[in-house]
Amino acid sequence: MEISELDGERLLFAVPKKGRLHQRCLQLLEGADIQFHRKNRLDIATSTNLPLTLVFLPAADIAKFVGNGNVDLGITGEDMIAEVAGGSAHGKITTVQELGFGTCRLSLQAPAADVERRRARKAAAGAAGADAAVTPRDFVGCRVATSFVHLATKYFGAMEAGATAPAAAPPAATGAGSTRIEYVGGSVEAACGLGLADAVVDLVESGETMRAAGLVEVGTLMATQAVLVANRAKLASDGPRRALVDMIVRRIRGVLAAARYVLINYNMRRDQLAEARRITPGRKAPTVSTLEDPEWIAVSAMILKKDAATIMDQLEAVGARDILVFEIHNCRE
Ligand SMILES: Nc1ncnc2c1ncn2[C@@H]1O[C@H](COP(=O)(O)OP(=O)(O)OP(=O)(O)O)[C@@H](O)[C@H]1O
Numbered sequence: 001m002e003i004s005e006l007d008g009e010r011l012l013f014a015v016p017k018k019g020r021l022h023q024r025c026l027q028l029l030e031g032a033d034i035q036f037h038r039k040n041r042l043d044i045a046t047s048t049n050l051p052l053t054l055v056f057l058p059a060a061d062i063a064k065f066v067g068n069g070n071v072d073l074g075i076t077g078e079d080m081i082a083e084v085a086g087g088s089a090h091g092k093i094t095t096v097q098e099l100g101f102g103t104c105r106l107s108l109q110a111p112a113a114d115v116e117r118r119r120a121r122k123a124a125a126g127a128a129g130a131d132a133a134v135t136p137r138d139f140v141g142c143r144v145a146t147s148f149v150h151l152a153t154k155y156f157g158a159m160e161a162g163a164t165a166p167a168a169a170p171p172a173a174t175g176a177g178s179t180r181i182e183y184v185g186g187s188v189e190a191a192c193g194l195g196l197a198d199a200v201v202d203l204v205e206s207g208e209t210m211r212a213a214g215l216v217e218v219g220t221l222m223a224t225q226a227v228l229v230a231n232r233a234k235l236a237s238d239g240p241r242r243a244l245v246d247m248i249v250r251r252i253r254g255v256l257a258a259a260r261y262v263l264i265n266y267n268m269r270r271d272q273l274a275e276a277r278r279i280t281p282g283r284k285a286p287t288v289s290t291l292e293d294p295e296w297i298a299v300s301a302m303i304l305k306k307d308a309a310t311i312m313d314q315l316e317a318v319g320a321r322d323i324l325v326f327e328i329h330n331c332r333e
């Protein structure tokens with residue numbers, strides 16, 4: 001399928017304009033050789049080598065634009081997709097590729113002192129061990145601040161529905177009435193300290209922000225990472241548009257694979273070949289080359305970057321020499 005032209009149209013690809021995902025997205029675009037020139041302060045950039053236009057948008061809005069079909073492709077967090085999926089974009093977005101960065105979790109957090117008070121109260125009321133633990137249900141009926149109103153409402157709605165059934169009643173009194181979910185646009189962690197909320201639903205990565213605000217995690221709503229998403233209807237249609245999407249996805253997969261793997265080269269005695277195969281099986285099989293010295297072989301294989309040090313230790317222990325590890329700039333699996 002020819003992808004050089006899309007009947008004069010251009011594929012629209014939305015990427016976060018700032019924030020945590022922005023830089024990683026730019027690296028991905030570069031690795032996939034999507035070239036563009038972005039004029040100062042302009043949020044639209046025409047690719048100079050593909051029939052594609054990049055649109056730089058807030059990460060929070062990208063799911064909406066992809067769902068509504070205003071753009072074909074986008075990169076944003078799974079948390080953002082889940083938040084928007086409750087609206088008109090429901091079912092119209094499909095995840096094409098998990099990207100492995102922007103990993104964090106959306107969790108319910110409350111002031112440490114309050115959590116301890118609740119735990120002590122439960123213990124004093126006779127609860128022991130795990131029964132005295134403070135759970136998300138203990139915050140049903142409380143005030144909760146978040147930027148994720150839909151997800152928080154769904155989370156507490158499910159607990160409130162459960163709480164009405166006698167068998168599923170929470171272990172301790174959880175406050176009357178429905179939970180009040182309060183929208184805040186940022187600095188969510190400050191809401192409890194400022195008296196706006198009893199708990200917050202916010203993203204946690206390292207936990208530093210949460211701890212600095214005197215909060216502890218009470219429950220997890222979801223784990224999230226950055227994803228490449230597409231408009232389901234646009235992806236379903238065949239033709240040059242689909243061919244271009246497929247090519248971009250293949251290129252992005254290549255960049256991601258290259259980041260996960262490194263290439264290891266080493267020399268080993270030929271009678272140790274079985275060990276070489278066992279330690280570095282490669283993606284299909286290791287490449288084995290003969291050296292001038294017939295008793296020795298040179299082995300080359302792709303290995304996971306995270307395992308590189310352990311594999312080098314293992315190879316050294318079985319007599320491998322001249323072990324070299326190389327970065328992979330790009331690859332196709
Ligand atoms: N530590 C983190 N905190 C928040 N989001 C994170 C974190 N790590 C990864 N992410 C992901 O990045 C996405 C965008 O978050 P970010 O807060 O950077 O966007 P933004 O709101 O556009 O930027 P800013 O906070 O600068 O206004 C989140 O929805 C989430 O998927």
Ligand SMILES: O=P(O)(O)OC[C@H]1O[C@H](OP(=O)(O)OP(=O)(O)O)[C@H](O)[C@@H]1O
Nearest residue numbers: 186187188203204205206207208209210
């Ligand atoms: O667990 P950590 O590594 O500390 O990261 C989590 C924090 O990062 C995000 O805020 P961000 O810095 O994007 O600013 P914001 O509060 O304005 O959204 C998020 O809302 C948390 O506050």
